[in-house]
Every structure is written in C-alpha cells, then in structure tokens.
Amino acid sequence: MNNARSVTVKLLDKEYTISCPDGAEAELLASADYLNQKMREIRNSGKIVGLERIAVMAALNMSHDLLKNKEEQRQNVESHLRRITHKIDRALSDLDKDT
Structure with missing residues (x-):
C-alpha cells in the first residue's frame, strides 16, 4: 500500500x-510546472486579474486542449481502423477470386 507524501508546489509565486x-x-x-506556465501566460496577457480567475481560465484552457486532443486521437484511431478494414476486405476479396 502506498503512503501519501506532502509536496510543496509553487503557482504564481x-x-x-x-x-x-x-x-x-x-x-x-x-x-504543477505546466499549470504554473499556463497561469503565467494568462496573467502576462493582462486580460485577466486575480489568482482565482487566472486558475479557472488555465483549467478551462487545459481541459479544452485535453478534450480536443482526445477527439483528434479518436478520429485517428477510427481512420486507421477504416484503412485496416479496407485492406482486410480487399485481401479477402482477392482470396475469393483465387478460389
């Protein structure tokens, strides 16, 4: 069983x-480093003020990126499966012609 440890992270100082x-x-x-980087980018843009608002915006941006990447990955898998299915169908068709 794993024991919990306390780790100190720094977000916007x-x-x-x-x-x-x-x-x-x-x-x-x-x-934490990645989150801190995203929060700094938002803070440095000057459009959003306040630690809580910056954190929420960073979380929303990161969630959006995650969901977008998951969708792109799903589409890539589906594309690969369609290509493989097409190749299998073609190979089976070729076998039927040979018999």
Whole structure:
C-alpha cells in the first residue's frame, strides 16, 4: 500500500502543500510546472486579474486542449481502423477470386 507524501508546489509565486502517493512526486511537480506556465501566460496577457480567475481560465484552457486532443486521437484511431478494414476486405476479396 502506498503512503501519501506532502509536496510543496509553487503557482504564481504562492506555495501550496499537496498530498500525493509515494513515487508520484515527479509527476505532481511536472503537472504543477505546466499549470504554473499556463497561469503565467494568462496573467502576462493582462486580460485577466486575480489568482482565482487566472486558475479557472488555465483549467478551462487545459481541459479544452485535453478534450480536443482526445477527439483528434479518436478520429485517428477510427481512420486507421477504416484503412485496416479496407485492406482486410480487399485481401479477402482477392482470396475469393483465387478460389
């Protein structure tokens, strides 16, 4: 059973202590660094003020990107499956012609 550890992350110069399972610290820190980068981009744009609003906007942008990537991945898988199905159908058709 994994034990939880406390890890301190910094988002827009504010520190947060987060509990995470042993061995997941690097992933948590990488995630926090990515979030911090996105929050800084939003803050630096000057269009949104306030830590909470910046965090919400960063979360919405990241969620949008995730959903868009999932949809693109789904479409790629479907495209590959259609190509494979077409090749199988063609191969089976060729076998029928040979028999």
